[in-house]
Amino acid sequence: MTAVTVRLRVAAAVRLSPSLRTFTFEAADGGLVPPSGPGAHLRLFLHLGGRLHRNAYSLVASPDDRSHFSIIVRRVAASKGGSAFLHEQVREGDVIAAGLPANLFPVVRTAHRHLMVSGGIGLTPFLSYIAAFEAAGTPWELHHFCRVDERAVFEALLAGHPAARVHVHSGGAIGVLAEALGRQPLGTHFYTCGPAPLMDAAMELAVALGWPKARLHAESFGGAAEGGAPFVAVLRRSGLEIAVGPETSLLDAIEAAGVEAPCLCRGGACGQCLIEVAEGVPEHRDHFLDDEDRASNRFIMTCVSRSTTPRIVLDL
Amino acid sequence: MSIQFKPEETFRDDFTYSNSDAAVLRFPFPFPEDAYMYSVNIEPHVPGGACPAYDNPFDVDEHYVAECRERAKVLEQDPSRCKVLPHMLAAEWDTLELLMESLATSYPGAFTLARAGTDWTWENRPLGIADRFTFGDAATLPLPPFEYITRQAQGDFTLQDQREDNLFIDGGMVTTQADWSLDFDVGMTFHQWHGPVPLAHQKGVFDRALKYLLRLQYGHPVRRLNWTMTINPRLDTSPENYPHWGPDRTTVTAENVGRKVHLRVELQSLFRLPRSNAILFGIRCYLCSIEDLARVDVWGKRLHRVLRDIHPDIADYKGLTRYRELAVEYLARFDDGAPLPAGTAPRQSTLPPKR
Numbered sequence: 044m045t046a047v048t049v050r051l052r053v054a055a056a057v058r059l060s061p062s063l064r065t066f067t068f069e070a071a072d073g074g075l076v077p078p079s080g081p082g083a084h085l086r087l088f089l090h091l092g093g094r095l096h097r098n099a100y101s102l103v104a105s106p107d108d109r110s111h112f113s114i115i116v117r118r119v120a121a122s123k124g125g126s127a128f129l130h131e132q133v134r135e136g137d138v139i140a141a142g143l144p145a146n147l148f149p150v151v152r153t154a155h156r157h158l159m160v161s162g163g164i165g166l167t168p169f170l171s172y173i174a175a176f177e178a179a180g181t182p183w184e185l186h187h188f189c190r191v192d193e194r195a196v197f198e199a200l201l202a203g204h205p206a207a208r209v210h211v212h213s214g215g216a217i218g219v220l221a222e223a224l225g226r227q228p229l230g231t232h233f234y235t236c237g238p239a240p241l242m243d244a245a246m247e248l249a250v251a252l253g254w255p256k257a258r259l260h261a262e263s264f265g266g267a268a269e270g271g272a273p274f275v276a277v278l279r280r281s282g283l284e285i286a287v288g289p290e291t292s293l294l295d296a297i298e299a300a301g302v303e304a305p306c307l308c309r310g311g312a313c314g315q316c317l318i319e320v321a322e323g324v325p326e327h328r329d330h331f332l333d334d335e336d337r338a339s340n341r342f343i344m345t346c347v348s349r350s351t352t353p354r355i356v357l358d359l
Numbered sequence: 360m361s362i363q364f365k366p367e368e369t370f371r372d373d374f375t376y377s378n379s380d381a382a383v384l385r386f387p388f389p390f391p392e393d394a395y396m397y398s399v400n401i402e403p404h405v406p407g408g409a410c411p412a413y414d415n416p417f418d419v420d421e422h423y424v425a426e427c428r429e430r431a432k433v434l435e436q437d438p439s440r441c442k443v444l445p446h447m448l449a450a451e452w453d454t455l456e457l458l459m460e461s462l463a464t465s466y467p468g469a470f471t472l473a474r475a476g477t478d479w480t481w482e483n484r485p486l487g488i489a490d491r492f493t494f495g496d497a498a499t500l501p502l503p504p505f506e507y508i509t510r511q512a513q514g515d516f517t518l519q520d521q522r523e524d525n526l527f528i529d530g531g532m533v534t535t536q537a538d539w540s541l542d543f544d545v546g547m548t549f550h551q552w553h554g555p556v557p558l559a560h561q562k563g564v565f566d567r568a569l570k571y572l573l574r575l576q577y578g579h580p581v582r583r584l585n586w587t588m589t590i591n592p593r594l595d596t597s598p599e600n601y602p603h604w605g606p607d608r609t610t611v612t613a614e615n616v617g618r619k620v621h622l623r624v625e626l627q628s629l630f631r632l633p634r635s636n637a638i639l640f641g642i643r644c645y646l647c648s649i650e651d652l653a654r655v656d657v658w659g660k661r662l663h664r665v666l667r668d669i670h671p672d673i674a675d676y677k678g679l680t681r682y683r684e685l686a687v688e689y690l691a692r693f694d695d696g697a698p699l700p701a702g703t704a705p706r707q708s709t710l711p712p713k714r
Contacts, residue, residue, distance in 0.1 A: 308403075331567055
């Protein structure tokens with residue numbers, strides 16, 4: 044899939060705490076930023092030390108007027124990558140490339156009520172949720188867990204909302220959630236975002252209290268289906284050896300080498316890009332091959348699948 | 360490019376609809392091979408490719424004004440053709456934004472969108488519409504946002520909400536449909552509304568298509584072609600109006616088959632909507648008489664072969680059974696049996712006169 048890139052100018056960069064910095068971006072060409080919805084994230088393309096980092100950050104507001112994007116970045120301890128760069132190097136006026144907003148954590152529009160549980164920087168998607176719920180008039184309740192020293196920062200981000208809806212917990216265990224999870228009316232959806240142990244514990248508690256799975260939602264940037272370990276694809280008919288990088292799909296790499304390969308949907312569904320495998324073991328990521336075909340390792344769908352072996356020989 | 364609209368043509372009663380030669384040559388002919396079978400024939404909806412109808416996100420052609428007028432007539436008689444469930448309001452605004460931006464960018468001579476923050480001004484010159492409104496405030500538009508903008512577009516549209524790893528058809532504007540009912544389907548899941556389709560379920564087509572669509576990304580729309588046949592250039596072949604058009608199938612004769620039988624092609628497009636995370640499904644209908652199609656040498660031959668050899672279950676499902684033989688007989692005269700190149704391009708830039 045060809046990535047659509049937008050260029051963003053840093054309109055404001057404000058430090059909220061020693062480890063939290065908020066950025067406001069405007070379109071570098073002076074136009075509008077792309078539209079986005081609650082729960083969407085933005086991937087910033089950062090060139091650091093000769094490598095492209097694609098760091099995903101939740102958009103903390105999705106304004107109707109499309110004048111800007113906002114994100115909050117936590118500086119990861121001992122970061123050699125994006126968060127340290129964003130905290131220490133990026134200045135107002137700088138231009139950064141990004142992908143279009145994508146949404147892997149959307150709100151459920153049929154919900155009658157929304158219950159959110161966040162930890163630390165995991166609050167960010169819920170800032171855009173709350174704006175949408177307020178605009179639509181849907182009832183909501185938030186429980187936020189954070190360190191004592193950051194409590195004031197998060198309370199400031201949530202200022203203006205009634206105490207009946209916002210509950211900030213610092214230093215405590217998540218046991219306090221049992222009461223909130225236990226008293227929600229039917230039709231409530233539950234969302235959690237934050238450190239994995241918090242999300243897992245909150246989900247387990249909800250399941251133990253009898254919440255149906257379809258009402259439980261945990262944040263994940265996904266992205267596992269894109270990229271992976273590099274490998275070499277050998278095209279048997281031409282003898283070409285093609286290096287498939289960690290950020291490139293097999294199909295893209297074949298095309299970049301000037302070889303015409305069959306394809307259509309580029310998403311692992313249509314079956315057009317099926318190629319026979321002569322040697323090597325594919326890592327199947329498609330929706331086309333059935334279990335038997337997968338187990339045989341005789342075929343690969345080049346648009347999404349990769350190789351588990353350093354070398355894979357294709358009948359192409 | 361300035362489009363010469365044909366505002367007075369009709370899709371009912373006297374059926375004055377017709378295609379110019381240019382419109383025939385840009386018809387999205389759906390058969391790249393001599394045989395037809397269901398498949399997940401989805402591809403990225405990007406400009407270029409086999410047909411100029413793909414050049415813009417939403418294709419506008421010479422029938423634009425007449426089709427919008429036909430839609431208004433259908434809605435006047437049956438308002439249930441436009442239905443959007445209440446939780447889809449964000450998707451309504453998404454649709455309005457996408458259509459206005461796309462049309463204004465693709466056809467600046469016909470449409471203009473001016474924006475200052477949420478203060479928007481929309482001008483649709485072919486339909487004589489000019490409105491100023493506040494984006495996000497439905498009270499400032501004369502109609503709900505989805506109905507407002509889809510009354511100004513060719514083709515049907517449905518809105519799919521995504522939840523529980525499924526798609527639900529939770530809204531739509533459906534007045535140019537090939538025998539399915541929005542009023543009946545609204546609220547259904549992906550497999551439920553595709554329930555009547557033969558053969559494809561067993562081939563796993565819908566399982567794969569659903570998985571693919573659940574991962575559809577904003578900014579990366581996809582498209583596919585679907586087809587059926589319609590007697591007379593009638594857009595509204597709805598179950599609700601079956602008594603009006605069903606009997607048309609009995610009126611086909613060896614003498615009128617070329618003019619009466621139309622290939623009906625749907626250019627179906629799917630867009631992830633960024634604010635609501637819903638999917639907009641566009642079903643843009645193109646009609647062309649088989650007489651006109653046969654003026655394109657490779658299309659006449661190929662259509663003959665596809666109709667001649669089609670699986671009987673598909674012929675039944677598409678409602679072709681009663682007149683298929685007459686159409687095959689008519690088309691046989693254009694087909695010398697020579698091998699045809701794969702693909703759908705017309706391979707000629709002008710048309711011979713009608714026979």
